[in-house]
Amino acid sequence: MAEARRLAIDVEGLNKSFGDKRVVKDLTIKVEEGRITGFLGPNGSGKTTTLRMICGLLTPDSGSGTCLGLDILKDARRIKRQTGYMTQKFSLYDDLTIAENLMFTARVYGLDRRRERVRDALEQLGLTQRRDQAAGTLSGGWKQRLALAACVLHEPKLLLLDEPTAGVDPKARRAFWDEIHALAGEGMTVMVSTHYMDEAERCHDIAYIAYGELIARGTAEEVIAQSKLATFRVEGPGADRLAREIGARPGVEMAAPFGMALHVSGPDRGALEAAIAPWRKPPLVWTEIEPTLEDVFIHLMNRSKDNW
Amino acid sequence: MFSSTRIFAVMVKEFTQLSRDRLTYAMILLLPIVQLMLFGYAINANPKHLPVAVMVQDHGPLARSVLQAMTNTGYFDIVEEATSSRELDHALESGKAQFTVTIPPDFSRKVVRGPDPSGLNGAPKGAQVLVEADASDPASTGPALAALSGLAQTALVHDLKGPLQPRQANQPFEVVLHARYNPENVSAYNIVPGLLGVVLSMTLVMMTALGMTRELERGTMEGLLATPVRPIEVMIGKLLPYIGIGLIQTVVILTLARVLFHVPFEGGWLALALGTALFIVGSLALGFLISTAAKSQLQAMQASFFYLLPSILLSGFAFPFRGMPAWAQAIGTILPVTHFLRVIRGALLKGLGTGESWPSLAALSAFVLVVTGLAMARYRTTLD
Numbered sequence: 001m002a003e004a005r006r007l008a009i010d011v012e013g014l015n016k017s018f019g020d021k022r023v024v025k026d027l028t029i030k031v032e033e034g035r036i037t038g039f040l041g042p043n044g045s046g047k048t049t050t051l052r053m054i055c056g057l058l059t060p061d062s063g064s065g066t067c068l069g070l071d072i073l074k075d076a077r078r079i080k081r082q083t084g085y086m087t088q089k090f091s092l093y094d095d096l097t098i099a100e101n102l103m104f105t106a107r108v109y110g111l112d113r114r115r116e117r118v119r120d121a122l123e124q125l126g127l128t129q130r131r132d133q134a135a136g137t138l139s140g141g142w143k144q145r146l147a148l149a150a151c152v153l154h155e156p157k158l159l160l161l162d163e164p165t166a167g168v169d170p171k172a173r174r175a176f177w178d179e180i181h182a183l184a185g186e187g188m189t190v191m192v193s194t195h196y197m198d199e200a201e202r203c204h205d206i207a208y209i210a211y212g213e214l215i216a217r218g219t220a221e222e223v224i225a226q227s228k229l230a231t232f233r234v235e236g237p238g239a240d241r242l243a244r245e246i247g248a249r250p251g252v253e254m255a256a257p258f259g260m261a262l263h264v265s266g267p268d269r270g271a272l273e274a275a276i277a278p279w280r281k282p283p284l285v286w287t288e289i290e291p292t293l294e295d296v297f298i299h300l301m302n303r304s305k306d307n308w
Numbered sequence: 309m310f311s312s313t314r315i316f317a318v319m320v321k322e323f324t325q326l327s328r329d330r331l332t333y334a335m336i337l338l339l340p341i342v343q344l345m346l347f348g349y350a351i352n353a354n355p356k357h358l359p360v361a362v363m364v365q366d367h368g369p370l371a372r373s374v375l376q377a378m379t380n381t382g383y384f385d386i387v388e389e390a391t392s393s394r395e396l397d398h399a400l401e402s403g404k405a406q407f408t409v410t411i412p413p414d415f416s417r418k419v420v421r422g423p424d425p426s427g428l429n430g431a432p433k434g435a436q437v438l439v440e441a442d443a444s445d446p447a448s449t450g451p452a453l454a455a456l457s458g459l460a461q462t463a464l465v466h467d468l469k470g471p472l473q474p475r476q477a478n479q480p481f482e483v484v485l486h487a488r489y490n491p492e493n494v495s496a497y498n499i500v501p502g503l504l505g506v507v508l509s510m511t512l513v514m515m516t517a518l519g520m521t522r523e524l525e526r527g528t529m530e531g532l533l534a535t536p537v538r539p540i541e542v543m544i545g546k547l548l549p550y551i552g553i554g555l556i557q558t559v560v561i562l563t564l565a566r567v568l569f570h571v572p573f574e575g576g577w578l579a580l581a582l583g584t585a586l587f588i589v590g591s592l593a594l595g596f597l598i599s600t601a602a603k604s605q606l607q608a609m610q611a612s613f614f615y616l617l618p619s620i621l622l623s624g625f626a627f628p629f630r631g632m633p634a635w636a637q638a639i640g641t642i643l644p645v646t647h648f649l650r651v652i653r654g655a656l657l658k659g660l661g662t663g664e665s666w667p668s669l670a671a672l673s674a675f676v677l678v679v680t681g682l683a684m685a686r687y688r689t690t691l692d
């Protein structure tokens with residue numbers, strides 16, 4: 001039997017309200033050391049709030065747990081020392097230069113060999129030439145890379161990244177993810193929130209949260225399998241234009257065009273087949289497929305809205 | 309307890325940001341200079357040729373010389389020669405004259421005889437010129453009164469010759485000033501040191517309050533809170549550069565006060581230094597406290613003004629403290645500026661040291677402790 005891996009994050013029953021709005025509800029989540037966990041969920045679902053509670057920036061109303069083996073309620077300062085948290089909004093100083101920002105971070109964490117570390121970080125980033133440029137004048141992609149560099153300067157054990165690649169072009173995003181995988185390879189645990197499906201697929205694990213509740217957890221395959229969603233792909237002349245018509249049928253949860261084809265899915269296989277029966281004839285070609293992560297997430301979103 | 313590296317980190321960062329912000333330079337240098345010039349202009353707004361009512365009861369040549377010397381200063385125009393003190397009072401009350409000057413009947417005799425050294429007739433009392441001033445407009449009376457005080461030494465230089473020569477050594481007569489309508493005598497000299505209190509409050513409270521809320525607004529606060537830095541380290545690191553700013557302003561204002569407005573520096577250096585240090589630190593801590601409550605820079609600005617207005621109006625800066633109604637005095641007493649003004653005016657104008665100024669210094673210390681304590685208690689290491 002394989003030895004159970006240690007948990008980097010192990011929190012239970014977290015709750016948080018702002019005013020009378022309950023933003024995070026009884027959230028329990030465990031993250032194994034050394035894994036990259038994608039944290040997904042619609043806007044306002046409580047991702048940022050959850051990350052903030054894990055790293056001690058917000059106090060949960062109730063609930064408990066540990067982060068890196070330390071109590072999230074009592075040991076916030078020690079957790080902060082070993083955690084790198086990259087905020088959703090750029091939180092370095094716009095009016096300081098790139099090098100000054102890194103130096104500030106190095107000092108605040110009380111690191112040794114500061115000059116060396118900053119120089120190495122600059123070199124790794126490829127920003128040595130622009131070290132004296134104000135951070136605020138960097139482009140979006142560079143800002144995010146700089147922010148990541150600042151977060152890992154103190155060699156944290158846990159990295160919490162809040163939508164680190166929002167608004168970043170595909171090439172820079174790929175570079176960013178290569179970096180994340182390299183860090184995880186060194187043993188760092190990473191929890192990263194994102195809205196991009198391709199990024200979700202790059203994670204070891206996925207946690208899906210909606211309206212403050214964790215509603216799916218596991219690897220991408222597990223999450224897809226758990227959803228029990230039936231999906232058909234229909235191709236043929238005019239297939240992509242049937243979305244509205246088919247989507248309105250009972251038993252069909254969504255019908256979304258993908259290029260010239262259409263994906264039709266629903267939670268109940270029987271009901272779905274009954275719904276699409278009238279169109280199941282040539283020239284249209286129907287094939288049953290695995291739902292994509294996106295299909296599953298939209299399904300999960302719809303379902304939790306019904307429960308709302 | 310706390311780490312000097314982290315304090316240093318915050319301080320260097322703050323200092324670098326300040327040095328890149330033009331507004332800072334404007335606040336540090338322009339604000340005090342502009343304020344001083346504004347008040348300086350008020351002080352110098354042709355304070356000459358002020359109307360004087362005189363009552364001369366001694367008809368000797370010495371009395372005439374005194375009056376002549378007075379007119380020669382250019383500050384005074386004799387508009388009325390009264391024959392009774394009732395007439396004099398009326399001239400002052402009606403505003404016809406801003407000063408009254410009385411030369412008593414025995415003036416010449418006393419000048420010639422000099423103060424009774426034996427002290428047989430009670431305390432040795434020399435010749436006197438009695439001056440009453442309407443000090444309700446202190447900006448204009450200040451320099452005139454100063455000129456008047458200098459008169460005693462110079463007015464009779466030409467009269468006291470020959471055997472009377474030795475009478476010149478000491479002041480041959482005394483100018484007894486009595487300021488009316490303004491018992492605390494808020495003079496121009498009072499205003500310039502007072503300005504130090506106002507400028508320091510304005511700059512320091514507002515700059516720190518804005519500086520902290522700016523971090524909140526820009527989102528850099530979240531990044532800062534995610535690091536292991538402690539509240540006291542943030543506070544010390546952030547405030548140190550501003551202490552420097554406060555000191556620069558103090559030096560600028562005091563230098564200008566001395567060079568341009570000839571404000572006397574009587575002494576009390578220790579009291580002055582202590583009072584200034586306490587006031588600077590307290591004002592900064594107050595700005596920090598405001599920032600723990602304000603959600604935006606606008607709110608921080610409003611809260612700063614809420615503090616600044618009474619500080620200007622009720623501290624004894626704009627109006628004489630004892631002339632204010634009891635409730636206003638009560639508010640004034642809890643304002644740190646009030647106590648700072650007492651210390652600094654006491655030191656500059658009267659040479660009062662820590663011995664005399666301790667109640668105000670104690671009040672300032674209490675202010676620093678309370679506000680720092682509150683700021684620390686309110687500062688959150690979380691975003692809740």
Ligand SMILES: Nc1ncnc2c1ncn2[C@@H]1O[C@H](COP(=O)(O)OP(=O)(O)OP(=O)(O)O)[C@@H](O)[C@H]1O
Pocket residue numbers: 018019023041042043044045046047048049050088
């Ligand atoms: N400090 C706060 N005060 C009041 N409401 C808040 C606060 N922070 C978050 N909220 C609310 O809590 C809810 C969850 O916010 P949160 O930022 O955690 O969502 P999110 O999943 O990160 O969303 P997004 O994908 O848009 O970043 C939102 O409705 C938000 O308006």
Ligand SMILES: [Mg+2]
Pocket residue numbers: 047048049088162
């Ligand atoms: Mg968010």
